[in-house]
Amino acid sequence: MSKIIIDGLTKVFGNNPAKALQMLEQGFSKDEILQKTGQAVGLNNVSFTIEAGETFVVMGLSGSGKSTLIRCINRLIEPTRGKVFVDGAEVTAMNEQELREFRRHKQAMVFQQFALFPHRTVLENAAFGLEIQDVGRPERFERAREALALVGLTGWEDSYPHQLSGGMQQRVGLARALAVSPDILLMDEAFSALDPLIRREMQDELLELQEKMNKTIFFITHDLDEALKIGDRVALMKDGAVVQIGTPEEILTHPADEYVARFVEDVDLSKVLTAEGVMKDPEVLAFPKDGPRVAMRKMKDKGISSIFVVDRNRRLLGYVLMEEAAKAADRGDPDLTKIMRTDCIKVPPESTLNELFEKSATSVVPLVVVNEAGRILGIIIRGVLLAGLVKENYAND
Amino acid sequence: MIEKILNPLEYLPRLPLGEGIEVAIEWLRVHLSPVTRALSEVMQSLIVRMTDGLIWLPPLVLIILFSLIAWRLSNRSVAAFSFAGLILIYNFGLWPAAMQTLSLVVLSAVVSICIGIPMGIAGARSETFHRIVWPVLDLMQTLPAFVYLIPVVFFFRMGEVPAVMATVVFAMPPVIRLTGLGIRQVPKELVEACGAFGTTEWQKLVKVQLPLAMPTIMAGVNQCIMLSLSMVVIAAMIGAPGLGTKVWGAIQRLNIGGGFESGLAVVVLAIILDRITQNLQNKKIQG
Ligand SMILES: Nc1ncnc2c1ncn2[C@@H]1O[C@H](COP(=O)(O)OP(=O)(O)O)[C@@H](O)[C@H]1O
Ligand SMILES: [Mg+2]
Numbered sequence: 001m002s003k004i005i006i007d008g009l010t011k012v013f014g015n016n017p018a019k020a021l022q023m024l025e026q027g028f029s030k031d032e033i034l035q036k037t038g039q040a041v042g043l044n045n046v047s048f049t050i051e052a053g054e055t056f057v058v059m060g061l062s063g064s065g066k067s068t069l070i071r072c073i074n075r076l077i078e079p080t081r082g083k084v085f086v087d088g089a090e091v092t093a094m095n096e097q098e099l100r101e102f103r104r105h106k107q108a109m110v111f112q113q114f115a116l117f118p119h120r121t122v123l124e125n126a127a128f129g130l131e132i133q134d135v136g137r138p139e140r141f142e143r144a145r146e147a148l149a150l151v152g153l154t155g156w157e158d159s160y161p162h163q164l165s166g167g168m169q170q171r172v173g174l175a176r177a178l179a180v181s182p183d184i185l186l187m188d189e190a191f192s193a194l195d196p197l198i199r200r201e202m203q204d205e206l207l208e209l210q211e212k213m214n215k216t217i218f219f220i221t222h223d224l225d226e227a228l229k230i231g232d233r234v235a236l237m238k239d240g241a242v243v244q245i246g247t248p249e250e251i252l253t254h255p256a257d258e259y260v261a262r263f264v265e266d267v268d269l270s271k272v273l274t275a276e277g278v279m280k281d282p283e284v285l286a287f288p289k290d291g292p293r294v295a296m297r298k299m300k301d302k303g304i305s306s307i308f309v310v311d312r313n314r315r316l317l318g319y320v321l322m323e324e325a326a327k328a329a330d331r332g333d334p335d336l337t338k339i340m341r342t343d344c345i346k347v348p349p350e351s352t353l354n355e356l357f358e359k360s361a362t363s364v365v366p367l368v369v370v371n372e373a374g375r376i377l378g379i380i381i382r383g384v385l386l387a388g389l390v391k392e393n394y395a396n397d
Numbered sequence: 398m399i400e401k402i403l404n405p406l407e408y409l410p411r412l413p414l415g416e417g418i419e420v421a422i423e424w425l426r427v428h429l430s431p432v433t434r435a436l437s438e439v440m441q442s443l444i445v446r447m448t449d450g451l452i453w454l455p456p457l458v459l460i461i462l463f464s465l466i467a468w469r470l471s472n473r474s475v476a477a478f479s480f481a482g483l484i485l486i487y488n489f490g491l492w493p494a495a496m497q498t499l500s501l502v503v504l505s506a507v508v509s510i511c512i513g514i515p516m517g518i519a520g521a522r523s524e525t526f527h528r529i530v531w532p533v534l535d536l537m538q539t540l541p542a543f544v545y546l547i548p549v550v551f552f553f554r555m556g557e558v559p560a561v562m563a564t565v566v567f568a569m570p571p572v573i574r575l576t577g578l579g580i581r582q583v584p585k586e587l588v589e590a591c592g593a594f595g596t597t598e599w600q601k602l603v604k605v606q607l608p609l610a611m612p613t614i615m616a617g618v619n620q621c622i623m624l625s626l627s628m629v630v631i632a633a634m635i636g637a638p639g640l641g642t643k644v645w646g647a648i649q650r651l652n653i654g655g656g657f658e659s660g661l662a663v664v665v666l667a668i669i670l671d672r673i674t675q676n677l678q679n680k681k682i683q684g
Binding site: 074132 | 609
């Protein structure tokens with residue numbers, strides 16, 4: 001059964017929408033309507049259906065109406081015309097009480113700027129939705145803890161949001177949404193405010209989580225790479241209207257019109273398929289002053305078998321293998337640089353996937369992406385590289 | 398004759414605003430007197446009991462208590478200042494007067510807060526209410542206190558109660574303004590996030606808007622207390638006993654030394670109350 005049905009949704013911002021609606025029907029453009037009536041068209045007759053368990057991505061340039069659309073689903077913005085159904089119930093016909101129940105139990109939202117409550121701890125933030133449902137204290141904290149564990153934030157419960165990095169803050173935002181166990185996750189550019197590396201990490205985690213949870217996810221982005229990576233289906237919006245809906249392949253291979261084609265061109269395959277596009281943040285680095293023991297501990301913590309050594313400016317010096325660090329530690333030798341190897345393969349951020357693939361075949365440790373100054377930008381693990389290649393193949397079809 | 402031609406404004410009949418106000422006040426006095434009397438009695442007994450209680454306690458116990466409160470809510474140096482300052486007040490023989498003033502200020506502040514915070518919330522939520530109330534607040538703050546002293550005395554006679562009334566009129570506006578401001582300043586994404594979780598308006602207010610507005614509201618409370626203290630001399634003129642009476646008496650007798658000591662006592666009270674409430678507002682900001 002269809003989870004969400006959106007039928008002829010139109011939104012006009014302004015105090016006299018009637019005139020604007022009429023002009024829309026006559027086929028006037030958004031700009032013309034704004035000039036003639038002063039009314040801003042947010043959405044123009046949007047219709048589509050989302051299946052249960054689907055990750056549906058809406059993308060479009062800034063101002064194309066994505067935020068308006070997602071907010072019409074839970075009526076944070078009242079549509080001017082059109083209907084929204086969720087599980088067969090018409091959300092647009094609900095009274096205040098019914099709408100509140102719907103918002104509390106059926107859906108939860110994740111916001112671009114995180115929108116965490118600064119006066120509440122991480123745990124209290126995550127428990128917010130349950131608190132609103134009047135779930136008792138022990139139970140809601142229990143469930144909030146579980147949600148925080150799901151996003152990898154165990155141990156941070158008593159911190160305040162401002163003490164966390166952007167990526168971690170958005171994890172709290174995600175946990176806050178997951179804690180109420182909603183069927184539907186509404187994510188409005190949830191990762192757009194994050195750094196590219198963190199962002200990619202969050203995308204991976206969302207995919208992983210989705211495999212376990214099987215929610216219906218309505219995800220908004222202005223980034224085609226993100227859309228293609230996350231979406232089962234993607235809708236492209238322009239000036240408040242949907243221009244094309246399809247699977248990532250369909251969008252890439254059969255762009256519906258000029259607008260989509262230009263977008264797809266912009267995917268900049270070369271960017272996705274360079275070292276910079278596939279590299280990962282090295283989770284942990286060692287410094288020369290670390291002895292073998294500290295280096296070993298760092299590797300153990302992350303479950304890795306080698307660790308890169310950098311100087312204080314993150315310039316790459318070499319790497320150390322777990323087994324050699326263990327031996328040195330047994331000998332009681334405190335100098336890490338003695339066992340440090342320097343034969344790691346450095347690549348510039350713009351090297352292509354094919355180059356990388358050849359190089360990684362000969363290397364036991366991950367490839368290191370460094371900039372001209374020799375500073376480490378990221379690392380490339382072989383598995384990730386393969387995933388990148390798969391992507392390249394379908395893009396070339 | 399020639400002057401009248403040169404100044405045609407002279408032909409306008411005089412607008413009887415003053416007379417109108419007098420008639421209105423007189424009518425209100427007659428018809429509201431059961432209400433004002435009841436209100437008056439409740440407040441009178443409250444303030445008398447509070448003052449009696451404060452004076453009944455051994456001064457040293459109270460001084461230590463105040464210093465401890467200052468320590469808890471603020472820091473050690475404020476506590477030390479409170480201790481020394483209060484002993485100084487006792488030493489000047491102004492202890493009972495200071496306690497009377499303290500009761501008056503506390504009661505006025507409590508009344509201002511109880512009325513002002515709900516009004517501030519209403520002002521933040523309703524544009525219409527905001528537009529009606531804000532000019533009234535301007536009026537309350539700019540009208541010379543003496544102008545409303547007269548009707549206040551009319552309604553409540555002389556004594557502590559009219560003093561509290563006059564003080565409230567003067568000291569409440571910042572509470573209303575800053576409560577409204579604080580709530581309006583809560584980032585709109587946070588209010589939206591609240592709504593997305595299905596909050597009622599009440600939950601939104603209590604769980605997010607008020608806590609986030611708290612530092613601003615406390616700034617309003619702080620100003621309110623300071624303004625209440627600045628009214629003590631005027632309060633004395635309508636018969637409220639306290640430090641103001643001492644100052645007023647000193648002025649009338651041109652007693653420079655006595656006036657200075659009483660004035661200093663007011664300043665000491667002001668600094669203590671100010672530091673304590675200021676730290677209260679800073680403490681809430683963390684997190
Ligand atoms: N509250 C509002 N008042 C007037 N116009 C608005 C309002 N919100 C959005 N709009 C207009 O609606 C259009 C779509 O905005 P939005 O949905 O925020 O786009 P997106 O999220 O895709 O960047 C824009 O042209 C914007 O100017
Ligand atoms: Mg947006």
